[in-house]
Amino acid sequence: MGRPRTPLLDRERITETALHLVDEQGEFTVPQIARRLGVQTGSVYHHVDGRDGIVELLRERVAAAIDPGTLDEVPWDTALEAWARSYRAAFAAHPRTIPMLMTSPVRAPGVLAQYERAVSMLLDAGFADVDVMPLISALEIIVLGSAIDLAAPERLWEPTDRTATPRLARALAAAGEGRADSAFEVALTAFLAHARDVRAGGDGR
Incomplete structure (x- = not known):
C-alpha cells in the first residue's frame, strides 16, 4: 500500500x-x-513540544492576523492606535483563546518579534525604557478585554420591574447599539492621551 x-x-x-x-x-x-x-x-x-508548545502555536496562529505594518505608520501615536485596532480584530475572531494565552508566558518567536517592533517604535519615539512595558501591558488589557467584550451580549445589564434602577435604564437606552465598540473608543482615547502625556514628561509618567 x-x-x-x-x-x-x-x-x-x-x-x-x-x-x-x-x-x-x-x-x-x-x-x-x-x-x-x-x-x-x-x-x-x-x-x-507538549501542551505548552501547542499553546504557543495557537498564539502565533491568532497573532498572525495582526498587521505588523501598522507599527511603521507615523507619527508614533497613529502607529500605536492602528496596531491596537488590528490586534483587537485578530483576537476578536478567537476570543476564547484569550484566557489561555494570557496565563502563559509569550515564547512564540513570531509574536516576540512583533513586540520587539512595538518596543522599538516607542523607544525611537522618545519614550524612556521604564515607560515602555507598562504602556504595552496597559494597551493589551484594553485590546484583549475589548475583544472578549465583543463576544458578550450587547445588553449586559437587564433591569427588571423588580429592581429600582431607573437611571441605569435611562443610561442604557441612551447608549443605543454598539456598546462594546463605544467602550473601546473611550478606553483607547484615554490610553493615547496618557501615552502622549508620558512622552512629554507630564504627570502620567
Whole structure:
C-alpha cells in the first residue's frame, strides 16, 4: 500500500484542530486533538513540544492576523492606535483563546518579534525604557478585554420591574447599539492621551 500523498499529521493540522476546539469549548486536550485527527496521542507529541508548545502555536496562529505594518505608520501615536485596532480584530475572531494565552508566558518567536517592533517604535519615539512595558501591558488589557467584550451580549445589564434602577435604564437606552465598540473608543482615547502625556514628561509618567 502506497504512502499517502499528504502527511496525516503536521504542526499546521495540530494548530488548526486545537484552535477549532478552543473556539468551540474554550479549551483543548492533546487526546482530543488526536481523536479529531484520527491518530494516537503519542503521535501528536512527535510534532509539538507538549501542551505548552501547542499553546504557543495557537498564539502565533491568532497573532498572525495582526498587521505588523501598522507599527511603521507615523507619527508614533497613529502607529500605536492602528496596531491596537488590528490586534483587537485578530483576537476578536478567537476570543476564547484569550484566557489561555494570557496565563502563559509569550515564547512564540513570531509574536516576540512583533513586540520587539512595538518596543522599538516607542523607544525611537522618545519614550524612556521604564515607560515602555507598562504602556504595552496597559494597551493589551484594553485590546484583549475589548475583544472578549465583543463576544458578550450587547445588553449586559437587564433591569427588571423588580429592581429600582431607573437611571441605569435611562443610561442604557441612551447608549443605543454598539456598546462594546463605544467602550473601546473611550478606553483607547484615554490610553493615547496618557501615552502622549508620558512622552512629554507630564504627570502620567
